[in-house]
Amino acid sequence: MRPPHPTLRLLTLLLVSMMTIMASAAISPSLPRLRMAFEWVPGIDLWVRLVVSLPALFTAMGAPLAGVLIDRFGRKRLLVAAVALYGVAGALPGVLTSLPLILLCRALLGLAVGGLMTTAAALIADYYAGPERGVVLGRQAAFMGVGGFVFMLGGGLLADIHWRAPFAVYLYALLVLPLILFFLPEPEVKRGAAGGAVRVALPWNTLWQVYALAMVGMMIFYLIPVQLPFLLRRLGVQSSALAGLAVGVSTVVGSVVSLRYAKVRQVLGYRSIMAVLFACMALGYVLVGMSQSYAAVVGGLAVSGLGQGLLTPNMANWAGEVAPEAARGRVMGFLTTSLFLGQFISPLLAQPLIGAVGLGGAFLAAGGLLSALAGTFGALAWHARPRERSEAVQGAD
16 A cells, blocks of 8 residues: 655644644633533532543543553554544533533543544654654644634634534544544554563653653643633623633644744753743733733733743653653653643642632732743753753754
């Protein structure tokens, strides 16, 4: 069989990636209306936020298993199954009348995201190497941002029609499914006897750093899709479409920055990039927390997007660089777990904080934490200048 054209292969990977990071937030603009529909449910303020964040918990639980499975049995079959489940479980809540059943479908959506995101990350590491991998990871993050913007804006427009309507955006997965079947070949990866995964030692000293940073970064980032619609309501913005547009601004800015990731990587090491992105996010969150108008909120989100666009490609490139070939699925599976565990934890930690200091205060507190992280990684990068320069040179080779 003729191998697919490289452009079609890359485009398919990027279209798959659009379904990942912002998948659970596509219905974020409809949360206030969803809350009204189930306002009689005890503890509805927390439950309605779990509609957004619950998929992240099941993504975090399912991604390590997905990593083991794709290292043992191959990438493509699991990816096909995950994308099909994504489309069905994502869209089904649009016709359900039971909140527990809606939450069950959201859990299944999370398992699907764990499978497709882990597999997509492993395929990029399989197909590409060196600076080319950095370029592709930047494009992947950009497409994630574009997907987030399209999903959020589309979800906002549909939410103004009815709170059920945004669930239809998940049918996008069924359009991508034929492309996976035709244009993503199964890569040749070293495996053990009987298709088993090869036992290799993993560089845990580095990986634990990457995983912890991914979790914390995503935990803070997810304040935006989960909490921002409620903050805008406090400021008098009632339109779900405007809420979706505001959240989408940070993802669009992040997409543009992501496209430059490979260039940034040529001059900065991983820790220096972390310092820069945390500093940008810190300034953006402080601006959002202090905002008294819709325009000011959008401006703060644009600033935070400058940092958010570097977060995912830097984590993925860092993990992919140190991952042994035979264990890429497992390494990327745990990275996916870290990212989505941060998503799930975000509303659980934010809710008591919001109760104590308000929505604006929660964003200000996040800005303070991000500032501390930026200073810490700036100091680490300064003290490790020779190693940082060496890493940057390697990234350019």
